[in-house]
Amino acid sequence: MRINRLAGILSLATMAAVLPVSCNGGNGNNSSNSNTGSGDEPELIDYAAQAKLNLEYEEKNFLDVGVGEVTVQMYIDGDTTHFIELDKRQVDARYANINTPESTADIQKWGKSASLFVQDKLESASTIVLTNPTMREEAPEHDDNQRWLSLIWYATVESPTLDDFRCLNLEIVQEGYSAITGMESYYPFYDIFHDAQKQAQDNRLHIFAPDTVVDPNYYVGEAAEISIEEFNKNAAKYAGKKVHMTGIVSTFMGVQSVWVESVSDDGSIWGVYLFTGYSGNAKPLFKVGNMVEFTGAVTEFNGDYQITDLQYNQYFPTEDDVVLISENNPVPSASQVAPSSQVLAGDFNVNTTVTLSDDLVVTRGWGGTDEIDPDTGVNYANNAITLWCTNPEGEDVQVYMPNGAMLRGDDGMLIHSWTYFEGKTLSNLHGVIDSYNGRYSLQLLSTNDVTISATETVA
Amino acid sequence: MRITKRIATALLVVASTGLSACQGIGDDDGHNVVFWVSGGNATTDLINNTLVPMFREEYAAEMPEDLEITVLSQGDYNGLYDAVSKAIPAGTTPTMAVAYPDHAASYVASNALVDINTFINDEEMTFTAEEGGGAEDFVKAFWDEGKNISGQEGLYTVPLYKSTEVMYFNRSYFHEHNLKIPTTWDELIEVARTIHDSNPEYWDKPEHYPVIWDSDSNLFITHAYQMGYGYTDPSQTGNPFIFNNEGNRNFVKELKGYYDDHLFATKGSLGGQYSSSFLTNEQCIIAIGSTGGSTYNITPNFQLGIAPEPVFNTQNVAYIQQGPDVCFFRRSSETELEWGWRFYRFLTSTLTNYRICSTLSYNPVRYSSYELDQYQDYVSQYAAFVDEPMATDNEGNLLHVDSNNMGLQSMVAYQTQKIVQANQLFYSPAFLGSAEARGDETTGVGNVIAGTLTFTGSDIDGQIMNLMNVAVNNALMAYTE
Numbered sequence: 001m002r003i004n005r006l007a008g009i010l011s012l013a014t015m016a017a018v019l020p021v022s023c024n025g026g027n028g029n030n031s032s033n034s035n036t037g038s039g040d041e042p043e044l045i046d047y048a049a050q051a052k053l054n055l056e057y058e059e060k061n062f063l064d065v066g067v068g069e070v071t072v073q074m075y076i077d078g079d080t081t082h083f084i085e086l087d088k089r090q091v092d093a094r095y096a097n098i099n100t101p102e103s104t105a106d107i108q109k110w111g112k113s114a115s116l117f118v119q120d121k122l123e124s125a126s127t128i129v130l131t132n133p134t135m136r137e138e139a140p141e142h143d144d145n146q147r148w149l150s151l152i153w154y155a156t157v158e159s160p161t162l163d164d165f166r167c168l169n170l171e172i173v174q175e176g177y178s179a180i181t182g183m184e185s186y187y188p189f190y191d192i193f194h195d196a197q198k199q200a201q202d203n204r205l206h207i208f209a210p211d212t213v214v215d216p217n218y219y220v221g222e223a224a225e226i227s228i229e230e231f232n233k234n235a236a237k238y239a240g241k242k243v244h245m246t247g248i249v250s251t252f253m254g255v256q257s258v259w260v261e262s263v264s265d266d267g268s269i270w271g272v273y274l275f276t277g278y279s280g281n282a283k284p285l286f287k288v289g290n291m292v293e294f295t296g297a298v299t300e301f302n303g304d305y306q307i308t309d310l311q312y313n314q315y316f317p318t319e320d321d322v323v324l325i326s327e328n329n330p331v332p333s334a335s336q337v338a339p340s341s342q343v344l345a346g347d348f349n350v351n352t353t354v355t356l357s358d359d360l361v362v363t364r365g366w367g368g369t370d371e372i373d374p375d376t377g378v379n380y381a382n383n384a385i386t387l388w389c390t391n392p393e394g395e396d397v398q399v400y401m402p403n404g405a406m407l408r409g410d411d412g413m414l415i416h417s418w419t420y421f422e423g424k425t426l427s428n429l430h431g432v433i434d435s436y437n438g439r440y441s442l443q444l445l446s447t448n449d450v451t452i453s454a455t456e457t458v459a
Numbered sequence: 460m461r462i463t464k465r466i467a468t469a470l471l472v473v474a475s476t477g478l479s480a481c482q483g484i485g486d487d488d489g490h491n492v493v494f495w496v497s498g499g500n501a502t503t504d505l506i507n508n509t510l511v512p513m514f515r516e517e518y519a520a521e522m523p524e525d526l527e528i529t530v531l532s533q534g535d536y537n538g539l540y541d542a543v544s545k546a547i548p549a550g551t552t553p554t555m556a557v558a559y560p561d562h563a564a565s566y567v568a569s570n571a572l573v574d575i576n577t578f579i580n581d582e583e584m585t586f587t588a589e590e591g592g593g594a595e596d597f598v599k600a601f602w603d604e605g606k607n608i609s610g611q612e613g614l615y616t617v618p619l620y621k622s623t624e625v626m627y628f629n630r631s632y633f634h635e636h637n638l639k640i641p642t643t644w645d646e647l648i649e650v651a652r653t654i655h656d657s658n659p660e661y662w663d664k665p666e667h668y669p670v671i672w673d674s675d676s677n678l679f680i681t682h683a684y685q686m687g688y689g690y691t692d693p694s695q696t697g698n699p700f701i702f703n704n705e706g707n708r709n710f711v712k713e714l715k716g717y718y719d720d721h722l723f724a725t726k727g728s729l730g731g732q733y734s735s736s737f738l739t740n741e742q743c744i745i746a747i748g749s750t751g752g753s754t755y756n757i758t759p760n761f762q763l764g765i766a767p768e769p770v771f772n773t774q775n776v777a778y779i780q781q782g783p784d785v786c787f788f789r790r791s792s793e794t795e796l797e798w799g800w801r802f803y804r805f806l807t808s809t810l811t812n813y814r815i816c817s818t819l820s821y822n823p824v825r826y827s828s829y830e831l832d833q834y835q836d837y838v839s840q841y842a843a844f845v846d847e848p849m850a851t852d853n854e855g856n857l858l859h860v861d862s863n864n865m866g867l868q869s870m871v872a873y874q875t876q877k878i879v880q881a882n883q884l885f886y887s888p889a890f891l892g893s894a895e896a897r898g899d900e901t902t903g904v905g906n907v908i909a910g911t912l913t914f915t916g917s918d919i920d921g922q923i924m925n926l927m928n929v930a931v932n933n934a935l936m937a938y939t940e
Contacts, residue, residue, distance in 0.1 A: 097534075099532065099534070106504075108504070141730070141731065142730070146732075179531050179532065179533070180533075180534075180542075181532060181533060181534030181535075181538055182533075182534030182535055182537070182538030182541075183534075183538065183541070184541065185541055185544075185545060194545070198551075252759070252863075254739075254758065254759065254760075255757055255758075255759070255863070281754070283865050286759070286863050286865060287861075313509075313818055314817075315813075315814035315815075315817050315818045316505070316509045316814060316818065406760040411658065411661075412635070413658070413661055413741065414740070414741055446760070
């Protein structure tokens with residue numbers, strides 16, 4: 001939106017004089033202001049206090065009727081959070097009508113700050129309610145990534161009334177963490193959102209601030225030149241910062257997951273996981289055996305550290321772009337051929353690949369989109385499959401196929417249920433070593449990673 | 460350099476004689492070029508982080524020191540249209556915005572846009588030879604689309620980058636099942652039926668269709684255009700929305716049958732989900748979608764193919780032209796308009812436009828971009844896979860593009876270049892109500908298809924007629940406002 005300086009000053013002065021409402025809203029929520037100019041900061045109108053939740057939510061489920069109470073399952077970023085409904089169904093909520101800067105696969109200025117702002121607000125909440133952005137009791141719509149478009153309402157007092165709720169989407173706009181996107185003019189809060197956005201623009205909050213304003217959560221320093229071994233040993237030290245590493249691509253899944261390895265002086269093999277988003281732009285990363293240099297941000301996800309914000313554009317190259325050094329290099333961990341007991345014992349490092357020399361028999365499992373989630377009574381939301389197997393030593397070995405792994409059955413079509421594997425023998429297993437709660441497991445990424453056969457019964 | 464007096468005078472004359480007295484320029488001397496765009500972070504990142512700094516560097520000697528350039532995404536095209544429509548009466552329009560000519564028609568009616576000829580006709584502001592030259596270097600169909608919108612003389616939008624539709628298909632599946640690549644609509648349905656009947660248990664699952672066509676409205680408009688049934692005709696001043704006719708209704712009814720047989724679906728009938736996610740998940744084998752979204756189809760799980768969209772009428776082969784134009788708003792200062800226009804010239808200069816389009820998977824707007832050696836290298840790299848998609852080695856194995864189809868963008872660019880060279884692009888005229896007639900999968904002719912495919916009642920003819928009437932009436936309301 002065009003900022004007309006004179007008009008901006010006049011309108012702000014008028015607003016402040018006529019409606020001197022502080023942004024310290026009804027729930028004690030503080031508004032920050034990144035305008036570092038004169039120090040004579042104007043009072044801002046708390047537009048988030050003007051939008052009222054007017055739908056009864058108790059004992060309703062958002063996915064059915066477009067309004068319902070939820071709890072947080074996982075914070076993703078400034079405009080996406082995973083919630084759980086009262087009936088245990090998972091709701092991957094995409095905050096409607098906003099688009100905060102990125103803080104996952106790509107890292108952008110104000111992205112992490114927006115993400116922390118959302119987390120701070122929801123952690124302070126006693127009650128969280130999702131509504132359809134139309135504010136009608138009608139089933140919600142999802143975006144192309146199967147995320148449900150929602151307004152997120154939260155209250156910080158116990159036993160809240162409807163008046164106690166604040167609209168987090170609106171608060172994000174009011175704070176200048178996002179411009180409004182794709183908002184239909186018939187939505188009930190259309191004007192309030194636009195007034196809040198104008199105020200954020202006029203006051204140059206966060207994304208509307210001049211380039212000289214520093215985002216304390218956005219790293220702008222040089223990338224630290226480190227080895228993959230150093231990353232594995234001291235990842236927390238680099239969290240939030242940029243690192244530069246070199247290694248050989250060992251495997252990848254789709255266009256969003258890449259594993260890179262290197263060998264240390266003592267011969268040990270180390271691996272790192274790169275989350276590359278969904279564009280497939282960083283082409284040198286998507287060929288096994290490529291030796292690459294890459295610069296990325298160290299981020300934490302589900303307790304593990306990973307590299308994100310990989311850059312590559314052959315038409316507008318930058319110094320942080322992924323660089324292809326050489327092709328057709330042997331993958332260091334190709335030498336890791338061992339029985340599964342060695343994987344369980346932690347003989348190999350996580351995020352390296354291993355080929356199992358023994359067979360596993362599937363005893364139980366869960367997951368796959370054809371299966372019903374016993375917690376919710378509906379189909380699993382994604383195709384992740386977990387198998388519990390026994391090895392010849394009688395040990396339990398966990399084999400995991402993440403959502404996005406492409407394993408085909410006998411008919412050539414994708415497998416959508418763990419039961420396809422039930423009782424069968426898995427041979428020629430090759431995958432990436434993972435660790436969760438101190439227990440090692442094997443991730444399979446494609447049909448080529450396993451031979452599936454009927455288990456021979458012993459007479 | 461300041462905007463020349465000649466331009467300023469011309470613009471002020473337009474303003475003073477325009478339809479709305481409150482519209483004008485030069486009522487302040489703002490130095491903030493605000494550019495509203497559509498699309499996700501990739502587009503705004505590229506413009507903000509790369510192109511604006513390049514532009515600033517190139518024009519550092521002439522640019523006012525305090526000039527700001529602010530690029531803001533307003534969501535998808537409809538969100539942007541809505542935002543601009545609201546900003547016009549509020550007096551808060553940006554300097555420039557991405558716009559479909561359909562959308563620009565309503566901006567023109569509000570007297571909000573600058574006639575771009577004002578820039579072009581000024582010798583100090585017009586395109587330079589270094590940029591690639593003037594209108595004659597722009598792909599004719601791209602350039603002409605912005606002319607005479609709503610029948611008003613002038614040029615109100617200019618092309619930024621363009622796209623059309625192509626057919627993406629699972630080449631590995633075609634090879635394994637020995638299928639022939641369809642070139643006509645009848646062949647497409649025949650292939651769909653063969654795929655379905657080979658494994659009905661799989662294809663009868665929810666959200667499994669051998670063929671998915673992304674854009675409901677493009678499907679409707681392309682069919683009507685090729686078959687000559689008629690879509691809109693602005694020369695018919697009473698009711699220019701001529702799409703509610705027997706030929707079009709019969710086609711929609713035909714689609715309904717294919718949908719019910721689980722052969723064919725559209726984005727609208729699938730709740731707005733793009734075909735690319737179905738293709739990569741192997742829930743469809745053929746996806747017809749925009750060349751602008753090609754990277755979303757990239758997958759390492761099978762070999763992808765590219766082919767022209769199957770045609771309805773081999774005697775009238777034509778593919779719909781889409782992709783954004785740019786328009787300029789009169790309610791901006793002279794400085795802002797001058798530098799906004801310079802920024803547009805920079806974005807569409809021969810080399811820069813090629814680089815932008817290759818990054819975002821769009822098609823350049825200048826002939827000179829297509830003629831660049833770099834572009835020819837880019838498009839020819841995987842051309843053989845487009846010309847002979849089912850080629851095999853001596854042992855009968857399908858030739859692979861590469862391990863995970865990273866050559867797809869190049870293949871799409873090559874296919875689109877062939878379409879541009881053959882002058883096979885078409886567009887429907889832009890005038891008041893044309894945006895509403897087109898709509899998306901929930902409004903306009905798009906909704907006629909989506910709303911029919913998902914209809915569960917028995918009176919299909921009645922449903923089609925009802926949706927047609929709704930689409931015509933909504934368009935007429937906008938037309939007569």
